[in-house]
Each structure stands twice: as structure tokens, then as C-alpha cells.
Amino acid sequence: MTKLTRADLDALPSYVPGRSPADLARELGLPEAIKLASNEVSYGPLPGVVEAITEAASTVHRYPDMGVLALRTTLAERYGVDPDRVATGCGSVALCEHLARATCLPGDEIVYSWRSFEAYPIIVATTAATSVRVPNDASHGHDLDAMAAAITDRTRVVLVCNPNNPTGTSVRRAQLDRFLNAVPDDVLVVLDEAYREFVTDTEVPDGLRAYGDRPNVVVLRTLSKAWGLAGLRVGFLVAQPEVAAAVRKVVTPFSTSTTAQAAALAALQQAEEVRRRCALVVSERDRVTEAVRKLGVEVPDSQANFVWLPLGGQAAQFGAACEARGVIVRPFQGDGVRVTIGTPAENDAFLAAAEAALA
Ligand SMILES: Cc1ncc(COP(=O)(O)O)c(C=O)c1O
DSSP states (O other): OOOOSOGGGGGSOOOOOOOOHHHHHHHHTOSOOEEOSSOOOTTOSOTTHHHHHHHHHTTTTSOOOTTOHHHHHHHHHHHTSOGGGEEEESSHHHHHHHHHHHHOOTTOEEEEEESOOTHHHHHHHHTTOEEEEEEOOTTSSOOHHHHHHTOOTTEEEEEEESSOTTTOOOOOHHHHHHHHHHSOTTSEEEEEOTTGGGOOOTTSOOHHHHHTTSTTEEEEEESSSTTSOTTTOOEEEEOOHHHHHHHHHHSOTTOSOHHHHHHHHHHTTOHHHHHHHHHHHHHHHHHHHHHHHHTTOOOOOOSSSEEEEEEETTHHHHHHHHHHTTEEOEEETTEEEEEEOOOHHHHHHHHHHHHHHHO
């Protein structure tokens, strides 16, 4: 058949979504399966969110507010910036794509650490930019000096995933200061802080507070994780007004839906509950980390809502063994397995599966 789509896409791995727990439960004949594969928070929508969505539902025959004004204003107030510095998108993953589109022409380079968020290579390739991958260091984190050294005059963007998905590692203030000082002014540094709310290490900087005023820094955040809106797709960025305006220009029109805007506004009123849930996740993160280390796996310290098991060639086998026990995790064959922190009962089920898998 005549090829109708770009040949280079054939070489690109597809984004792997977490497997459906309903399908797995059916397959195993279990009442339910546990999904710890997509870095969601297990505690349900925040109070007030379902009501806000229900109310917004009666207006969905109309287009949403394309300027997302109420939500951008609320985010701006919350984070202490002007609304013209904020852009929202269909998840922060879409904003990442919009940033690439707003900055790169074919052949321009985007530098990122690898392994990192699996959407990065797909976004770079579909933008027709070139990926420059800098290997993670021996501790599974970003090697910022090597990333700075990888910048060329074709580089338009450097992605810094802090904490890093899937390894949970983070870069600290002194390293990031040095890195940002080394990056040329005409290269955009995107601090992807999807997991910021789970950070407890005081040396890991809040990108917005520490670097938000640097002209070439963009901070990406999401309401999918700590704020419990993964299914509604709301991400936002804070950048200098010209950069935010360029992103708003290339954004898919109306991609922050009416229900998403209403739900996000309701969720943002629940900061205290978010802090409470994050504290639960953090305490479970510490418990799971210790327990898996006792099984002999060198789990790096995580600052996110997941942990990384660097199992190399055993990753797929470990993932399959957990699935056979009704627990869906996220293996990256040849590299490791990412396991999201769930409720205490979900984590117990994972630990039992892990113990059996590693026996
Ligand atoms: C590092 C990182 N950035 C961005 C995202 C995208 O999140 P969303 O598109 O749901 O906002 C994710 C999701 O897994 C992520 O891990």
C-alpha cells in the first residue's frame, strides 16, 4: 500500500499507557486489579470536583472559554505571577509539545536526559526536531554538566525533568544554579515539575520560586498528579509573557475543556487536602523504598510519587510476575520498573507481589 504517513514515525516507539485494571482483573478472574503504572494518586477526585464537573456539564453544548481566563488568573494568584505569564494545555504533555512547536524548526535540537519521560522522544520527533539524549548518571539522575556540554548552536530547548520520571531522582539547587548559568540566553530551559508537590528534600528547588524570573526558564506543572485530575487533562506553564503568548498561539484551540476548567478551579481550592494526601504518599514512598531495598534492589531515593527498581534485563519478567498477582506496574525492559505509590493496601499488595517475583 502507498505510504500515506511519515516513514520516520515507524522507528518511533509508541507511548505505552498503563494497562487497564478492569481487563487484567477479568483475565485473572479477580474482583479487581491494582494499577500502579501511571503515577496517579489513588485517593479519588478532590472534594468539590465532582460537583463542579456536574454543574459545568449543563453548558457543554457551548465552547469553553478559549482564553481560560478564570483558571489562568487563579493559577497566577496562587503562584504569584501575572496571568499573561500562564498558559494552560491538555495536560502538561501537550504544553511540552506546544513549546517544541513554538521554538523549533526542522533540525533544531532538544537536549534531555535519558532515561526520562517517555513522551519526550515522541514530542521531539513529531516536531521534526532532533533529540540529543544525555545518558543518566550512575545514580539514575540527570548529568547536568554533560547536558550543558551537549548544547550546540542548533539547540533550542533543554528539558530538565525534576524529579525525573521514571527514576524519581532530583537535581538540587547548587547543580541547577550552575547549569542555568552555563546555558546560553537563547536556549529555553524547561523545568518539568509534574511531581513537584511530592518533593520533601529542601535542597530541591521550586523552579517557579527559584528561577521563575529568568527570561529563558519555563516551568511546567500539572493538575494530573497531586491534584487528582489525570482524566480531565489540565497542565499549565509559567514563562516570560512572550514565551507564554507564543505557546497560547500554537495551542490546539479550546483544548482546556469547560469541565476541565471548572474542575481545576474547584481542585485549586483544596490545597490543604492536597498537602494531606501528598504527606500520605510521601510516607508510603519511604516505606515502599525501604521494603524493596530489603529485597535486595537498589532503589534510588525518590522525590516523586513513584519508585524505580533498576532491574535491567529482569524488568519485563518482574512486571509480568506482578501482573500475574493482579498488580500492574510499568516495566521498561532492559532498564527498570517504575512503581507508583498507591494506598497502603495497594502498596502492601505490590510488596507481596515483588517479594514473590524476586524470590
Ligand atoms: C515528567 C512528566 N511530565 C509531564 C507529564 C504529563 O502529565 P499530564 O499531561 O497528565 O499533565 C508526565 C506524566 O506522566 C510526566 O511524568
